[in-house]
Amino acid sequence: MSTTVRTAPKAGPGDAPRDNRRWWILVVVASAQFMVGLDATVVNVMLPQLQRGIGLSVANTQWVMSIYVLLFGGLMLMGGRLTDVLGRRRVLLGGMALFIAGSLLAASADGTSQLLIARALQGLGAAGLAPAALSIMVTSFPDPKERTKAFGVWGTVIGIGASIGTLLGGAIIDIGWRWAFYINIPLGAILAIAAIALVPAMRPTGPVPRPTSPGR
Template sequence: MDDSRRWWTLPVVSAAQLLVVLDGTIVNIALPSVQQALGMSDAGRHWVVTAYALAFGGLLLIGGRVSSALGHRRAFMIGLVGFAAASALAGAAAGPGMLFATRALQGGFAALLAPAGLSLLTTTFTESRERARAFGVFAAVGAAGSAVGLVLGGMLTEYTSWRWCLYINVPIALLALLGTTLVPRDRRAPSRDGRLDVPGAVLSCAAFVAVVYAFNQAEPLGWGSPIVLALLVVGVLLLVGFVAVERRVSHPLLPMRVLAHRVRAGAFVAITLMFAAMFGFYLFMSYYTQTVLGYSPVQSGLTLIINALAALVGSMFIAGRLHGRVPPAGLIVSGLIAAAAGVAIVTLLTPQSSHVLPLYLAPALVLTGLGLGCVMSPTASLATAGMPPQDIGAASASYNAAQQLGAALGTALFNTVATSAAAAHMATATRSAASVHGYTTALTVGAGILVVTACLTAVLITVRTTVHREMEKDAS
């Protein structure tokens, strides 16, 4: 394979990863402007974000299966074209219904694009050092994408129009598509088995939608709401049904061997709970800086640049350079502990705290960014290492689904805990003091989640390098 052409895979896949991750947050900052422009109700505005998240997460496993069937390069190109078209339609939306539908369409094409991109990266870079460099860049883009989305969303909304938060995807997708023409074709032929596990597809999509929608509804309704509890019960039952079906069908959508390996399962647990804690942290940064410190949306977003730069350093210059020298568990556990320390710093905030940015926020953003970068790179590598060619798409889709599930859980959990704690404190404190108490209580939970995750990861992912070497040997 032409080495120079092979390396085109990295920037092209990274651009697509930026699209997928960025689009999960860029619209958040613009949401008030979108609501006003299109006349949305307060009850319905969340569908701008929820429609994308549900379609993306619900269709990921199907996207991974389709990617294996079509060939990862071809599926990747289809995903880029579809994502660009859906983004253009969403930006031109004349009313709420059209915007909700096109956001769901964006999520559907993202569900094809994300696993196809990660699969291309996995099959292209198999040598240990190359793999470390490639996954370091990929993880850096993924870790920084959410922060970049908040910054870019604020700037585009403030200086142009909320519609450009969607139009911006079109040139990025077209540039990535142009770059894909230089990417070598798949080294292995696409799967000849065109059969789709229809029962598994329906059950997986319905289970994800039920669980994630329950998380979303927990924010306004509370975790004790009959609707939320019913959705959670239905989601769990659908998930049990999905596992039962996948164990019996001859061509499962998600072969259970993808999850059965202890090391791979540890990678999924680590990234799911890491995203749960980090998305809660990002929500804190948005609310605290704007409602307590009085930052503008742009200033609030720019503050997160510190986190994005730290994530870049963590993934490329720490995890990338130490790959193969330090056991994966060492990198992941260290990253989780660093992130926990960063989150713990902001739990020390009080309404009387001064010099908040240099003494609290900046150290927290640096530590959480370094931690996220050190976790994403090795978990992405472990999630797909050692998989047979026909299962790489499913493993890639599962890794992306784990991130989506963690993000949905973290946002809902943080908001619920913060709101409840603030309400309980309101009787004896000012509104500002109650808000700060709510934020710090929720962040304490987030720090606890990261510490527990570090302990689980240490157990699930062996500290010996031999297991990881065997997985990489199988992958190559």
């Protein structure tokens, strides 16, 4: 009588351990990206009211957007590197803290200098937050099929943020330009708390070790 020995199937690329909270993590990091994109669009619509409210010059009005975009886009590579060195969740929370602090400072601004410093803080926060959020999303979905779906959600959220920002900016004009910044404070605080609860703390990866030649 022969016996059949069954062997366990080999793990494929989509069989990596999955976090049961991964879809909630996607909601958190996508919402953080939504907040960053929404702020840029809303403030762009609000620029004429900002100019009148604080008495900005034409040059300084342009800097309200430019300083944010330059720091955000220019320092994203550094933010990605910090994500590797310090850890994804730590950089995400640090970026959120800077973004919230900048929003609070901008909402209470009564002069050009304070507003520009606030926008710089927001740009620095976004430069850390965005790459950390993207890295968390990628590592939370080891299955290529699920990762594709997650990227679809990510792209949709970014598109919606740009569209809603124009409409929301027009609505805020009737209320007051300061609310364009105040709205980030409770949203950012909720997302930070959710990130602490859901996103696992991961060890920094550190620098990639250099290969050694044989015989050493």
